[in-house]
Amino acid sequence: MLNLEVEITDGADDAATSPTKLDGVSGSVSFTGKMNGVLYLNLPEGLAKAAANRILGDDPARPPEEINDVVGELTNMVTGNLKSKMADRGFNCALSIPTVMRGVDISVDTLKTSVALNNSIRVPEINETMHICIFARLEE
């Protein structure tokens, strides 16, 4: 669907520092159940636009709503994948619909979460890096 090569940057599965800063376009999907929390997919503006163009076709005047839609859907896919993997380990949960926010220096604080991860994924072709931040609490 996206056809972009990516590489995980060194220090994969780094623990997220609190508060975490997000810049650009960020999709979020929350989950509740045996695993509670939220996943953010954060893309710099240029990468978000490139992803939208890659999926929807090139459009130099693409409106921000379409870029938001793509980022929201990508976040849904990433969280769906996480959910599947966690469900197979006994941590089933239900997902919310995605929401998307834009801004610079957005601060996300992690309250009462036992898992706080920040994965950085570089896209060499566009020379930008996206982040997947997961803040979760696993129920025993």
Added chain:
Amino acid sequence: MAQPKILSVDDSKMIHMVIGRAFKNYNVELSFASNGVEGLAVATRENPDLIILDVTMPVMDGVETLSKLKADPLMKEIPVIMLTAEAGKENVVKIARMGIRDYIIKPFTEQVLLERVGRVLDLQPKGTGEVRNKTLEDAANVLVVDDKPAIIDQVRSAFAETSWRVTSAAQCGEAIDLSSKEVPDVILINLALPEGAAFNFFQMMRANTKTKGVPVFGMSVKTASEEQARAQSIGFNGVITKPLDGSELFYRVCRAMNVDTSSRYFFVENGIQICKMPNNPSQIVATELSNYILPKTREMVDAGLNRLLIDASDVNRIEMTIIKLMLQVVQACRELSIKFRVIGSPDFTGQARAFEETKDLEVFADKESALIGF
């Protein structure tokens, strides 16, 4: 072969665009809805041949939408392919049990989408022949495979008002012979034939390039849920329960064959469009007529006609279904600036006056009086 209709129900514009791009080179008619509520409304209106349904959506999600589709007698047979971002075994098993035809895990490629949809619909690349709906006036061959003569008679009776030929075979071997001599337009087969013969027959029809696109319906008694589920799962176009309901059988076979049945309700006489109201219409008949009202009124205006007679002379008793249909026609006429008049018996006129919605309608006793000054 008419253009298959595909409805995509997804809250993401991106998915709609990806689907639109995947099918741009194929003869399909696409429609879109952004949640389950909209999807059900579009499905009711458009009668799609396939629904591609997302699981996670606002307002009404895919699971609830699917359960409503399966509870609706008019839409329960529409094949559904579900889209889900959740590839876990538990989730896949859960959605597979809900009576879907297939599922696609996001992200997906256009090739995967085309391949899965191609298993359900006969996808024709654009430019491969003229696309035109069959009409009731066209010849058609309905093959019934059943060893019960009474069932053959009931099928014949359901299609008595058409010029279609109903041929019958008591056994599958005979049906295969008949199909090889002349490919039928639709096949109805008794699912209870001995040794699962109906299912083997279906597989043979699908394996043959000549007959793989022929709609096949199973016939089964209402309580035989196991054989009905088996038929659905291997891809029968639907199951029709016995005792056969003639109007349901007619409607579903026409839909599967993409037959334009509008001539039952809409026709032109001496430059005037007639809309014939059926007497005591079943839900299926009412839906069928309702689906034609907008396109046929638009079509008549496009053809230069501006007068329409609502012929309710066959209607003996007015009830809400008839009132709703009449109001739909009246509204379409008003929106398109079509002059209209209503014909009905004196009894009909009396009943119409008793309803708030129709009390002001002027009803003429017959066509001649309705045409004076029209």
